[in-house]
Amino acid sequence: MWRVYVARKIPDSGLELLRERCELDVWTDELPPPRDELLRGASRADALIALLTDRIDAELMDSAPGLRVVANYAVGYDNVDLEAATARGITVTNTPDVLTETTADLAWALMLAAARRIPEGIEYVRRGRWRTWGPELLLGVDVWGRTLGLVGLGRIGAAVGRRARGFGMRVLYCTRSERPEADDLGWERRDLDSLLSEADFVSLHTPLTPETHHLINARSLALMKSTAVLVNTSRGPVVDTDALCEALREGRIAAAGLDVTDPEPLPPDHPLLALPSCVVLPHVGSASHATRELMSRMAAENVLAVLEGRPAPNAVNVAGTRDRT
Numbered sequence: 001m002w003r004v005y006v007a008r009k010i011p012d013s014g015l016e017l018l019r020e021r022c023e024l025d026v027w028t029d030e031l032p033p034p035r036d037e038l039l040r041g042a043s044r045a046d047a048l049i050a051l052l053t054d055r056i057d058a059e060l061m062d063s064a065p066g067l068r069v070v071a072n073y074a075v076g077y078d079n080v081d082l083e084a085a086t087a088r089g090i091t092v093t094n095t096p097d098v099l100t101e102t103t104a105d106l107a108w109a110l111m112l113a114a115a116r117r118i119p120e121g122i123e124y125v126r127r128g129r130w131r132t133w134g135p136e137l138l139l140g141v142d143v144w145g146r147t148l149g150l151v152g153l154g155r156i157g158a159a160v161g162r163r164a165r166g167f168g169m170r171v172l173y174c175t176r177s178e179r180p181e182a183d184d185l186g187w188e189r190r191d192l193d194s195l196l197s198e199a200d201f202v203s204l205h206t207p208l209t210p211e212t213h214h215l216i217n218a219r220s221l222a223l224m225k226s227t228a229v230l231v232n233t234s235r236g237p238v239v240d241t242d243a244l245c246e247a248l249r250e251g252r253i254a255a256a257g258l259d260v261t262d263p264e265p266l267p268p269d270h271p272l273l274a275l276p277s278c279v280v281l282p283h284v285g286s287a288s289h290a291t292r293e294l295m296s297r298m299a300a301e302n303v304l305a306v307l308e309g310r311p312a313p314n315a316v317n318v319a320g321t322r323d324r325t
């Protein structure tokens with residue numbers, strides 16, 4: 001029987017599928033496995049289901065002689081050293097598509113929540129401060145009819161853009177290459193600086209790479225309108241947190257909605273959390289029951305494909321094969 005280490009308790013659909021053919025070692029704590037536990041689990045595994053909180057690097061791979069596949073339970077895989085995996089013949093897979101619409105919904109939830117000051121309103125009611133209808137109570141910025149700027153136009157960025165139609169928004173996007181299908185929708189391509197200065201809502205959809213680290217920094221925030229809202233559902237380090245704090249504190253942009261932060265988690269006394277104009281969620285972009293079940297099944301199917309010698313449906317590298325030692 002193949003041995004699969006699962007770095008957290010994930011929804012049942014995938015685990016059930018794996019149980020038919022594999023011996024499972026599941027880390028069931030709420031917190032990620034400590035490094036030595038992860039190394040221990042990987043060291044005797046043929047396959048690893050990893051989370052974005054687990055650093056899967058060359059050291060781990062070298063201590064896992066039988067490891068043939070790392071199925072990352074996420075669409076992003078910046079936690080995995082892809083080059084090291086490829087060099088060692090280890091296939092790395094992710095969970096694209098199944099989480100696209102769910103994550104796009106959450107980006108919109110953040111956009112609306114930040115623009116219309118929803119968390120402040122909830123707090124206001126809960127604290128018993130609601131005494132009458134107020135003509136100037138909790139005024140925010142409009143979403144409908146405004147301009148949405150998408151930084152990155154992968155599956156999730158495009159799904160966020162499609163939702164803008166119902167809000168009568170103009171859509172701008174910034175990508176490295178031409179995207180005729182976006183132009184066909186009437187979306188307009190811009191370079192990053194132009195997008196930042198024209199958009200009322202800037203939504204980030206880039207993977208985290210050395211090039212996108214701190215893509216949004218003091219300089220780029222200074223280009224944005226003072227009424228603009230920044231939304232990040234990609235990866236925390238795409239934004240320079242200190243620069244964002246400063247921009248929000250000084251009212252250089254109106255608000256931010258963040259599902260991802262740097263660091264993650266944010267400590268409760270972090271200055272960002274003291275700013276009412278910043279809505280922060282604990283990285284729950286893909287967190288619906290249905291989507292997490294689909295992600296679980298997809299990760300398991302990728303594991304089984306590699307172990308059975310078939311091409312992994314969602315491989316993000318071309319790893320060749322690794323003989324079991």
Ligand code: DGY
Nearest residue numbers: 073074075076285286
């Ligand atoms: C992903 O899949 O990369 C998300 O960030 C997890 O919700």
